[in-house]
Amino acid sequence: MEQLSLFSEKTTNAKSRRHSLRVQTSSARTGEGSDDWATPGYVVEAAESFLGGIGLDPFSDGEDSLVPAKRKITKEENGLVQPWGSENLTPQVWLNPPYSMMRPVVKKMRQERERTNEFLLLARNAQGTQWFRNLLPIATCYGVFDHRIKFVGASTQAPFDNVLIYGGGDRIEEFRDCWKEYLGFCAMAFWIGKE
Numbered sequence: 001m002e003q004l005s006l007f008s009e010k011t012t013n014a015k016s017r018r019h020s021l022r023v024q025t026s027s028a029r030t031g032e033g034s035d036d037w038a039t040p041g042y043v044v045e046a047a048e049s050f051l052g053g054i055g056l057d058p059f060s061d062g063e064d065s066l067v068p069a070k071r072k073i074t075k076e077e078n079g080l081v082q083p084w085g086s087e088n089l090t091p092q093v094w095l096n097p098p099y100s101m102m103r104p105v106v107k108k109m110r111q112e113r114e115r116t117n118e119f120l121l122l123a124r125n126a127q128g129t130q131w132f133r134n135l136l137p138i139a140t141c142y143g144v145f146d147h148r149i150k151f152v153g154a155s156t157q158a159p160f161d162n163v164l165i166y167g168g169g170d171r172i173e174e175f176r177d178c179w180k181e182y183l184g185f186c187a188m189a190f191w192i193g194k195e
């Protein structure tokens, strides 16, 4: 009897291990949970160096964040609603927003354009999407990472490619020089007047 219960305990444990492995594997494959994945240190460092300090992270994980922004707007404060800058204070902006919210994020970026300075946006590489097209009028150039990023909080490398988009300035050469270690290519962002 005891042997039987030991056997069924083992079977249940093996089943639950298989189940949790399946869940982990499938979320690693789809990128589920990526809305909360944080930017790894090497990307944060390069962003800080390129921007000469980060004034604002409007989609922040708050106190635990690796992003050394002067101002961080959390989910509770809602970066889609708060003003990002003012006439007198136009911050350098770092964005790695929740990827499920790209359309409202880009709409907000356009609304805040006059009240912000330069921006860097880390996002999924999705050049065929409406949000990407909507971003083009305010973008200068962009590059696609030459590797799949392992975000902080993710168990594996992302199952998608990432793009880094720069806007609000014309420092194209500096963008290329600063990011060439991590990007596979860099391209100008030309808007052809179609949204």
Ligand SMILES: C[S@@+](CC[C@H](N)C(=O)[O-])C[C@H]1O[C@@H](n2cnc3c(N)ncnc32)[C@H](O)[C@@H]1O
Residues within 6 Å of the ligand: 034, 035, 036, 037, 038, 039, 057, 058, 059, 060, 061, 062, 065, 066, 067, 073, 074, 075, 076, 077, 078, 079, 080, 095, 096, 097, 098, 099
């Ligand atoms: C992909 S993570 C990136 C965090 C950080 N920006 C970074 O670069 O490491 C996106 C963060 O945005 C936060 N967030 C979600 N909705 C938000 C909102 N409406 N306003 C501000 N932050 C939000 C999430 O809690 C999450 O921590």
